Amino acid sequence: TQLLEQSPQFLSIQEGENLTVYCNSSSVFSSLQWYRQEPGEGPVLLVTVVTGGEVKKLKRLTFQFGDARKDSSLHITAAQPGDTGLYLCAGVSNSGYALNFGKGTSLLVTP
Amino acid sequence: SQTIHQWPATLVQPVGSPLSLECTVEGTSNPNLYWYRQAAGRGLQLLFYSVGIGQISSEVPQNLSASRPQDRQFILSSKKLLLSDSGFYLCAWIGEATNEKLFFGSGTQLSVL
Numbered sequence: 056t057q058l059l060e061q062s063p064q065f066l067s068i069q070e071g072e073n074l075t076v077y078c079n080s081s082s083v084f085s086s087l088q089w090y091r092q093e094p095g096e097g098p099v100l101l102v103t104v105v106t107g108g109e110v111k112k113l114k115r116l117t118f119q120f121g122d123a124r125k126d127s128s129l130h131i132t133a134a135q136p137g138d139t140g141l142y143l144c145a146g147v148s149n150s151g152y153a154l155n156f157g158k159g160t161s162l163l164v165t166p
Numbered sequence: 167s168q169t170i171h172q173w174p175a176t177l178v179q180p181v182g183s184p185l186s187l188e189c190t191v192e193g194t195s196n197p198n199l200y201w202y203r204q205a206a207g208r209g210l211q212l213l214f215y216s217v218g219i220g221q222i223s224s225e226v227p228q229n230l231s232a233s234r235p236q237d238r239q240f241i242l243s244s245k246k247l248l249l250s251d252s253g254f255y256l257c258a259w260i261g262e263a264t265n266e267k268l269f270f271g272s273g274t275q276l277s278v279l
Contacts (some may be wrong), residue, residue: 061209088267097206097270098210143209145268152275153225154268158209 058082059144059157067163071133078144078163079126085147087127088154089118092141141154168193172257172271179278185230185244187274190258192238197242197259201232202266204254216240252278 060079068074079086086105090098102111104120104127111118115138117130133136141161145154172189179185191197199219202210212225214232222232229248233241238255257271 090268095254095273095275097258097269097273098268100267103267140207145210153212153215153223155212156202156210 059146059155061142061144061157061160063160064158067161067165068134070135070164070166073132074114074134074163075128075130076142076162077126077128078157080146081125082128082146083124085124088119089127089129090143090145090156092143092144092159098141098143116162131162134162136164136166138162139164165166168261168269170257170269171178171272172274174274176275177274177277179276181246181278182246185247185276186243187242187252187255187257188278189240189242189271190238191240194238194259195201196237199234200258200260201240201242202256202258204256204273206254210256214242246251247278249278252276 062077066074071103086103088103091099091101092098102113103120104111104118106120107120107124109120115132119128127144141159142158143159144155147154169192170211186231200215201213204210215223216234217239218232230244252264253276255274255276258268260268
Protein backbone atom coordinates (compact mmCIF):
# COMPACT_ATOMS: atom_id res chain seq x y z
CA THR A 56 0.00 0.00 0.00
CA GLN A 57 1.33 3.43 -0.93
CA LEU A 58 1.36 5.55 2.22
CA LEU A 59 0.42 9.21 2.37
CA GLU A 60 1.57 11.17 5.39
CA GLN A 61 -0.29 14.35 6.25
CA SER A 62 0.90 17.09 8.55
CA PRO A 63 0.05 18.59 10.85
CA GLN A 64 -2.52 16.21 12.27
CA PHE A 65 -4.34 18.98 14.10
CA LEU A 66 -4.39 22.71 13.55
CA SER A 67 -6.28 25.35 15.49
CA ILE A 68 -6.07 28.94 14.25
CA GLN A 69 -7.99 32.17 14.43
CA GLU A 70 -10.05 33.65 11.67
CA GLY A 71 -7.96 35.62 9.21
CA GLU A 72 -4.76 33.62 9.62
CA ASN A 73 -3.03 31.77 6.82
CA LEU A 74 -2.10 28.11 6.97
CA THR A 75 -0.49 25.34 4.97
CA VAL A 76 -1.03 21.62 5.28
CA TYR A 77 1.11 18.98 3.66
CA CYS A 78 0.71 15.58 2.08
CA ASN A 79 3.87 13.55 1.52
CA SER A 80 4.74 10.14 0.18
CA SER A 81 7.75 8.16 -0.96
CA SER A 82 5.68 6.93 -3.90
CA VAL A 83 4.90 8.62 -7.18
CA PHE A 84 1.23 9.18 -7.91
CA SER A 85 -0.42 9.75 -11.24
CA SER A 86 -2.63 12.27 -9.48
CA LEU A 87 -3.46 13.50 -6.01
CA GLN A 88 -6.80 14.63 -4.73
CA TRP A 89 -7.80 16.81 -1.80
CA TYR A 90 -11.07 16.26 0.03
CA ARG A 91 -12.78 18.08 2.86
CA GLN A 92 -14.98 16.24 5.30
CA GLU A 93 -17.39 17.54 7.90
CA PRO A 94 -18.43 15.43 10.92
CA GLY A 95 -20.90 12.67 10.10
CA GLU A 96 -20.62 13.16 6.37
CA GLY A 97 -18.67 11.67 3.52
CA PRO A 98 -15.65 13.55 2.11
CA VAL A 99 -16.22 15.96 -0.73
CA LEU A 100 -13.66 16.48 -3.47
CA LEU A 101 -11.99 19.89 -3.57
CA VAL A 102 -9.46 19.45 -6.35
CA THR A 103 -7.41 16.98 -8.36
CA VAL A 104 -3.81 17.76 -9.32
CA VAL A 105 -2.27 15.77 -12.12
CA THR A 106 0.85 17.44 -13.49
CA GLY A 107 4.09 17.78 -11.50
CA GLY A 108 4.48 21.37 -10.33
CA GLU A 109 0.84 22.12 -11.00
CA VAL A 110 -0.83 24.85 -8.96
CA LYS A 111 -4.61 25.15 -8.69
CA LYS A 112 -6.58 27.82 -6.93
CA LEU A 113 -10.05 27.51 -5.51
CA LYS A 114 -11.00 30.91 -4.08
CA ARG A 115 -8.81 31.23 -0.96
CA LEU A 116 -7.40 27.71 -1.31
CA THR A 117 -4.20 27.06 -3.28
CA PHE A 118 -3.16 23.51 -4.09
CA GLN A 119 0.26 22.52 -5.36
CA PHE A 120 1.53 19.20 -6.68
CA GLY A 121 5.23 18.54 -6.20
CA ASP A 122 7.49 18.38 -9.22
CA ALA A 123 8.18 14.70 -8.60
CA ARG A 124 4.45 13.98 -8.02
CA LYS A 125 5.16 12.58 -4.55
CA ASP A 126 3.79 15.38 -2.43
CA SER A 127 1.23 18.12 -2.35
CA SER A 128 0.32 21.11 -0.25
CA LEU A 129 -2.82 23.05 0.52
CA HIS A 130 -2.54 26.70 1.48
CA ILE A 131 -5.51 28.61 2.86
CA THR A 132 -5.41 32.39 2.91
CA ALA A 133 -7.39 34.36 5.49
CA ALA A 134 -9.05 31.30 7.01
CA GLN A 135 -12.71 31.49 7.95
CA PRO A 136 -14.75 29.41 10.42
CA GLY A 137 -16.42 27.77 7.43
CA ASP A 138 -13.06 26.24 6.51
CA THR A 139 -13.20 24.06 9.63
CA GLY A 140 -13.11 20.37 8.80
CA LEU A 141 -10.93 17.37 8.10
CA TYR A 142 -8.71 17.79 5.04
CA LEU A 143 -7.73 14.55 3.37
CA CYS A 144 -5.34 13.91 0.54
CA ALA A 145 -5.67 10.81 -1.62
CA GLY A 146 -3.66 9.20 -4.38
CA VAL A 147 -4.51 6.53 -6.92
CA SER A 148 -2.88 3.23 -6.00
CA ASN A 149 -0.58 1.25 -8.25
CA SER A 150 -3.47 -1.03 -9.14
CA GLY A 151 -5.13 1.97 -10.72
CA TYR A 152 -8.41 1.18 -9.06
CA ALA A 153 -8.22 2.37 -5.48
CA LEU A 154 -7.67 5.68 -3.80
CA ASN A 155 -5.40 5.57 -0.75
CA PHE A 156 -6.02 8.30 1.79
CA GLY A 157 -3.80 10.04 4.27
CA LYS A 158 -4.92 10.31 7.90
CA GLY A 159 -5.96 13.88 7.39
CA THR A 160 -5.43 17.27 8.96
CA SER A 161 -8.15 18.37 11.33
CA LEU A 162 -8.54 22.13 11.03
CA LEU A 163 -10.41 24.34 13.48
CA VAL A 164 -10.86 28.00 12.67
CA THR A 165 -12.23 30.07 15.53
CA PRO A 166 -13.90 33.49 15.12
CA SER B 167 -27.88 12.25 -12.25
CA GLN B 168 -25.83 9.79 -10.27
CA THR B 169 -26.63 9.16 -6.63
CA ILE B 170 -25.35 6.79 -4.01
CA HIS B 171 -27.43 5.39 -1.21
CA GLN B 172 -26.02 3.89 1.94
CA TRP B 173 -27.91 2.54 4.91
CA PRO B 174 -28.45 2.46 7.76
CA ALA B 175 -27.08 5.80 8.94
CA THR B 176 -26.36 4.52 12.44
CA LEU B 177 -26.18 1.05 13.87
CA VAL B 178 -25.53 -0.31 17.34
CA GLN B 179 -24.72 -3.99 17.47
CA PRO B 180 -23.56 -6.35 20.22
CA VAL B 181 -20.24 -8.16 19.94
CA GLY B 182 -20.64 -11.43 18.08
CA SER B 183 -23.68 -10.37 16.10
CA PRO B 184 -23.75 -10.36 12.27
CA LEU B 185 -23.51 -7.26 10.11
CA SER B 186 -24.86 -6.27 6.73
CA LEU B 187 -24.40 -2.79 5.30
CA GLU B 188 -25.78 -2.05 1.88
CA CYS B 189 -24.79 0.48 -0.73
CA THR B 190 -26.47 1.12 -4.06
CA VAL B 191 -25.62 3.48 -6.88
CA GLU B 192 -28.07 4.99 -9.34
CA GLY B 193 -27.58 6.72 -12.65
CA THR B 194 -24.45 4.94 -13.78
CA SER B 195 -23.35 1.55 -14.98
CA ASN B 196 -20.30 -0.58 -14.24
CA PRO B 197 -18.95 1.70 -11.52
CA ASN B 198 -15.94 0.85 -9.40
CA LEU B 199 -17.25 0.49 -5.85
CA TYR B 200 -15.42 0.91 -2.56
CA TRP B 201 -15.84 0.37 1.15
CA TYR B 202 -13.80 2.56 3.49
CA ARG B 203 -13.66 2.68 7.27
CA GLN B 204 -12.79 5.76 9.25
CA ALA B 205 -11.80 6.03 12.89
CA ALA B 206 -13.20 9.05 14.71
CA GLY B 207 -11.99 12.23 12.98
CA ARG B 208 -9.21 10.46 11.13
CA GLY B 209 -8.33 9.26 7.65
CA LEU B 210 -10.02 6.63 5.55
CA GLN B 211 -8.84 3.04 5.41
CA LEU B 212 -9.71 1.20 2.23
CA LEU B 213 -11.33 -2.14 3.06
CA PHE B 214 -12.60 -3.51 -0.25
CA TYR B 215 -13.05 -2.46 -3.82
CA SER B 216 -14.88 -4.01 -6.73
CA VAL B 217 -14.49 -3.40 -10.45
CA GLY B 218 -17.40 -5.63 -11.47
CA ILE B 219 -20.08 -8.08 -10.38
CA GLY B 220 -18.62 -10.79 -8.20
CA GLN B 221 -15.16 -9.20 -8.27
CA ILE B 222 -13.91 -8.23 -4.83
CA SER B 223 -10.44 -7.10 -3.83
CA SER B 224 -9.51 -6.91 -0.17
CA GLU B 225 -6.94 -4.40 0.95
CA VAL B 226 -6.46 -5.52 4.55
CA PRO B 227 -7.11 -8.78 6.41
CA GLN B 228 -10.00 -8.40 8.79
CA ASN B 229 -13.21 -9.69 10.20
CA LEU B 230 -15.25 -8.33 7.32
CA SER B 231 -16.24 -9.47 3.84
CA ALA B 232 -17.80 -7.81 0.84
CA SER B 233 -20.00 -8.92 -2.00
CA ARG B 234 -21.29 -7.41 -5.22
CA PRO B 235 -24.35 -9.38 -6.28
CA GLN B 236 -25.47 -6.76 -8.81
CA ASP B 237 -23.71 -4.12 -10.88
CA ARG B 238 -24.76 -1.24 -8.66
CA GLN B 239 -24.99 -2.98 -5.30
CA PHE B 240 -22.15 -3.43 -2.83
CA ILE B 241 -22.60 -5.15 0.53
CA LEU B 242 -20.32 -5.19 3.55
CA SER B 243 -20.80 -8.10 5.94
CA SER B 244 -19.51 -9.80 9.02
CA LYS B 245 -20.52 -13.08 10.61
CA LYS B 246 -19.43 -12.02 14.10
CA LEU B 247 -18.66 -8.42 14.97
CA LEU B 248 -15.72 -7.45 17.14
CA LEU B 249 -15.36 -4.34 19.26
CA SER B 250 -12.64 -3.18 16.88
CA ASP B 251 -15.13 -3.16 14.01
CA SER B 252 -16.67 0.03 15.38
CA GLY B 253 -16.24 3.01 13.10
CA PHE B 254 -17.66 5.14 10.35
CA TYR B 255 -18.15 3.11 7.18
CA LEU B 256 -18.27 4.85 3.85
CA CYS B 257 -19.29 3.49 0.49
CA ALA B 258 -17.98 5.25 -2.60
CA TRP B 259 -17.95 4.88 -6.37
CA ILE B 260 -16.04 6.02 -9.40
CA GLY B 261 -17.60 6.04 -12.83
CA GLU B 262 -15.73 5.83 -16.09
CA ALA B 263 -16.37 9.45 -16.92
CA THR B 264 -15.46 10.95 -13.58
CA ASN B 265 -11.66 10.91 -13.92
CA GLU B 266 -11.02 9.11 -10.67
CA LYS B 267 -13.24 11.36 -8.60
CA LEU B 268 -14.77 9.47 -5.70
CA PHE B 269 -18.37 10.07 -4.78
CA PHE B 270 -19.14 9.09 -1.22
CA GLY B 271 -22.29 7.94 0.46
CA SER B 272 -23.42 9.56 3.67
CA GLY B 273 -21.84 6.85 5.80
CA THR B 274 -22.88 4.40 8.50
CA GLN B 275 -21.77 4.97 12.07
CA LEU B 276 -21.36 1.50 13.57
CA SER B 277 -20.96 1.02 17.29
CA VAL B 278 -20.16 -2.46 18.52
CA LEU B 279 -20.82 -2.84 22.23
